[in-house]
Amino acid sequence: MSAQPSEDPRRQRAPDGEAAPQPKRKNAPAPSPYRRPRGGPRPRPATVVKLPEGHRAIVEKNPTSVGFLGGAFSMDSLEFLKWMAVYFREDIACVRTLLFLMGSQEPGGTIRATQNEIAVELTLHRVHVNRAIGRLFDLGLVHMVARGLYQLNPQVVLRGGTIEVHDPGRPFNRKPATRKVDQLDLIEELIEDPKVSNEFKQLMLPTRAPRQPKASEG
Incomplete structure (x- = not known):
């Protein structure tokens, strides 16, 4: 005589053709539209902006240093670019070296x-690059x-x-700490650095412009 397995009284058999009822979870939270499904994206709160009648708004992404042409952008002084074009009009090696530094x-x-490395990239002799960088040092640009x-x-x-x-x-397992580059903070930091040349510091003052070319320089 074989022993028959006793049926668990907690299990209920469903009639043929019907799904068996699922046991209820203890302490299951009540359904709510504010509960995020497990594994799903976290909803972001909506921002409501009230505009006066007859006005409209345009939402644009903030500019960053990535995702632009070539992967980065620079803040260049337009006055400096014009000055550079005039001052180095007869010194192609110097203006090419400066543009290469700006782009690097x-x-x-x-x-x-x-x-x-700069000489190889520009296909110039190292002597010309050395002279150009020395001139940029004297002007306080580098x-x-x-x-x-x-x-x-x-x-x-x-x-x-x-x-x-x-x-x-x-x-060690966390990403390195970062901070945004602020132009004014960087200028103040460089001005207080005793290793920075006076020409470099003087050019960073708001009333100082790059030295104008002498008559002998063209």
Whole structure:
């Protein structure tokens, strides 16, 4: 005589053709339109703006330093660009070197490149690049932070964006801390740096313009 398995009294058998009733979950939350489905996107609260009658609004995404032509944008002084075109009209190597530095900026206006790398990119002799960068130093347009690291003057040209901030207490598995580059804060920081040349600092003052070319320079 074989033993028959005893049927669990908690289970109810449904008649043929009908789905078996599902057991109710204990302490299940009541259905609510404010409850986000598990795994679904989190709804964002709507922003309502009341406009006067006869007015309309246009919503645009804020400009950033990424997603633009070439992946970045720069804040250039139009007055400086005009001055550069006049001042370097007979010094093609210098204006090409300056444009190359402007186009090679990291956020904050720094450039990581050696003179030899710049010469190779511009197909110029290193002597010409060395002379051009020396002239840019004298004018206060470029400051050499370290070997192979240059800083463009933020008063005349600056690439926007964010830069990494050293945070020794930050866990190693988290992304590096960053901050947005602010032009005025960067100018103040560079002015207080004793390693920065006086010509570079003077150019960052609001009343100072790049030195005008002498008659002997054309």
